[in-house]
Amino acid sequence: MHPAITAPEFERLRHLTHSHFGLDLRPGKETLVEARLRKRLAQLGCRRFGDYLDRVARDSSGGELSLMIDALTTNFTGFLREPAHFEFLGQTILPALKKRPEIRIWCAGCATGEEPYSVLFSLYERAPGKQVRILATDISTKALGAAAQGVYSEEKMASLPAPWRAKYFQRGGGQWAGQFRVKQDYRWAVEFRRLNLMEPFHQLPRFPLIFCRNVMIYFDRATQANLVARFADRLEPGGYLLIGHSEGLFNSQGALEYDRPATYRKRGTLA
Ligand SMILES: C[S@@+](CC[C@H](N)C(=O)[O-])C[C@H]1O[C@@H](n2cnc3c(N)ncnc32)[C@H](O)[C@@H]1O
Structure with missing residues (x-):
């Protein structure tokens, strides 16, 4: 019972x-x-x-x-989930930041890592040689442990283009047969860190782009509005906050303006 x-x-x-x-x-x-x-x-x-x-x-x-x-809560995620945002990286973010030698992005609520790795690979594909650093945070130490390991099943890999497997992953053998691990150089481009979004994060630098997708669904409106205001504070002028396509900010967007589905922008210009 x-x-x-x-x-x-x-x-x-x-x-x-x-x-x-x-x-x-x-x-x-x-x-x-x-x-x-x-x-x-x-x-x-x-x-x-x-x-x-x-x-x-x-x-x-x-x-x-x-x-x-x-x-x-659920750590459900996947490679290239909600592909429109990865198109947006190539079409809008890279041209806006073309003069920068290094691009820094924050994935808040990164779960087991598929999202930050997808961002990394998408940027490398579209701008080979560009320096990319990703801060990937989550509240779950278990999910973060898996993310830092960067080991994924064949099933998880299905949403990635086939050539990316050989380029960005090592295929496992022996007890790791059927598993794929993100190559070390790429794992090191992502810093995984535990961060509860309910706690202050004003010590973080400002980013041109923050992903916080499918996380705020767990929060009530007041908590969401407060969090969005704090994300806006951590965005550079003209920077973007990306949320899940099934989420909405309703009246919580504060300093951010609607740009396109699941995409909000802080006033100003990115350079
Ligand atoms: C459904 S997953 C979304 C993963 C990824 N962003 C995506 O869209 O595929 C939600 C993640 O939010 C994290 N999360 C929930 N509450 C949080 C909080 N207060 N602070 C930080 N992360 C939180 C969970 O641990 C989980 O990994």
Whole structure:
């Protein structure tokens, strides 16, 4: 028999995930929460959600809280996901930044790395020899570990053009048969770092382009508006914020203006 979450337990969990992660767990999501956390409760031998929440609260390292957020959110991603943005890199970003010797981009909520690697390969394909540095951040240490390893299954590779496999990946042998690993030089062009978007990031430099795709879907409007304002602050004048195509900023765009689907721009000109 699986434990059901009671209304006070759900409220406690809702408060915890909202204050730490900006997560918007509305009433009605109880079944989802139960399904996503069931395994962890079993691993810890917790019979009730209340016991589990006590465990999370007692763990001052924050590790249990981190595992909880991992279970509640999804790291779903893929190479060249939402291809219009990769066309946009070639058609708009590269011409705007052609005078720069180096391009720096931030992927916020990079999950297991397919997105930042796709950005890197797309830029190298369109501007061979260009220096590219990508900062790729996520809250999930598990996802970041996989991203830094850069090992992907054949199935994951299917969305990449075939010539890119040989160019950017090593094919695994032995116990790694059927797996592909991003070559070291390319892995090193991406810096993976843990960053909770609910915490300050004004210490980061300004970027001409920030990807934050399919992350803000978890946040309520107020959290989203606050985050977008902080992204706008980290954009160079004329810089772009890219979000997922199924997301909308509605009235949260503040200093940014709509440019094209899933693409918002800060006033000014990139150079
Ligand atoms: C669905 S994935 C999106 C991956 C990629 N951007 C894409 O569009 O394919 C959402 C990612 O957001 C991360 N995330 C959720 N809340 C976060 C937070 N408060 N701070 C940083 N990352 C967060 C999750 O860990 C997850 O890896």
